[in-house]
Amino acid sequence: MKDGFAIFDAHTHLGEARHSGRSCSADRMLAQMAGSGIDRSLLIPFPVVEDYRKQHDVIAAAVRAYPGRFAGAVCLNPFLPRQEFLDEVRRCVQELGFCGIKLQPQYQALNPISARSDFLFEAACEHKIPVIWHTGTGAPFALPSLLIAPARRFPDLPIVLAHSGGSVYALEAIVAAGVCPNIYLELSSLMPHLVLEVMTHVPASRLMIGSDLPESVDAEISKIIGLPVTDDQKREVLWGTASRLFGQ
Numbered sequence: 001m002k003d004g005f006a007i008f009d010a011h012t013h014l015g016e017a018r019h020s021g022r023s024c025s026a027d028r029m030l031a032q033m034a035g036s037g038i039d040r041s042l043l044i045p046f047p048v049v050e051d052y053r054k055q056h057d058v059i060a061a062a063v064r065a066y067p068g069r070f071a072g073a074v075c076l077n078p079f080l081p082r083q084e085f086l087d088e089v090r091r092c093v094q095e096l097g098f099c100g101i102k103l104q105p106q107y108q109a110l111n112p113i114s115a116r117s118d119f120l121f122e123a124a125c126e127h128k129i130p131v132i133w134h135t136g137t138g139a140p141f142a143l144p145s146l147l148i149a150p151a152r153r154f155p156d157l158p159i160v161l162a163h164s165g166g167s168v169y170a171l172e173a174i175v176a177a178g179v180c181p182n183i184y185l186e187l188s189s190l191m192p193h194l195v196l197e198v199m200t201h202v203p204a205s206r207l208m209i210g211s212d213l214p215e216s217v218d219a220e221i222s223k224i225i226g227l228p229v230t231d232d233q234k235r236e237v238l239w240g241t242a243s244r245l246f247g248q
């Protein structure tokens with residue numbers, strides 16, 4: 001809790017990253033959460049890893065060890081052999097209890113408007129888990145408007161635009177969410193004035209907070225708590241939307 005608000009961080013990374021050299025353990029994440037007032041975090045593997053099964057197992061162990069504090073999401077190279085990809089998604093959901101699947105197009109250049117990306121969205125539909133799509137850096141496949149196509153092909157599938165397009169494409173994310181009721185926006189990295197712009201167009205019931213990286217946690221929380229919006233809106237952004245989507 002922070003200032004009376006429960007907080008569900010819908011965008012964090014646990015494990016080890018090959019591309020950046022970053023690493024984060026469950027204990028370090030818990031200490032960060034305690035210091036910042038975060039009640040629950042969605043743990044996502046980094047996008048470039050040595051062994052994706054091991055990274056998923058590390059997250060699963062954290063979820064098991066600290067009930068209620070963590071939820072897990074799948075992230076793996078979409079260009080693996082198709083069956084290998086689908087088998088790992090199934091293992092993560094059915095055996096490890098994960099509740100989302102993330103794609104990072106800066107490192108995993110899948111085109112969301114092509115039917116060749118259907119397998120990922122179909123897997124999410126089959127397992128009833130939201131897709132989380134990084135947006136912003138990594139254009140063209142990270143452009144928010146491109147997610148309108150799969151959101152319409154799969155109207156019952158929640159699609160979360162991580163970073164809401166970032167500062168440059170935030171307005172495009174607003175348009176995408178405006179035309180697709182199954183598009184949700186995660187607000188990490190947006191400056192407060194852009195979050196306010198988002199909130200004038202998109203209901204708080206489709207918005208959620210994320211930290212992405214430990215250095216940003218306190219800034220991401222205080223930027224929401226400090227907004228001139230209602231406490232009900234803040235409660236949705238800080239907890240309600242993510243707790244409904246990631247169902248725990």
Ligand SMILES: [Zn+2]
Nearest residue numbers: 011012013212
């Ligand atoms: Zn991230």
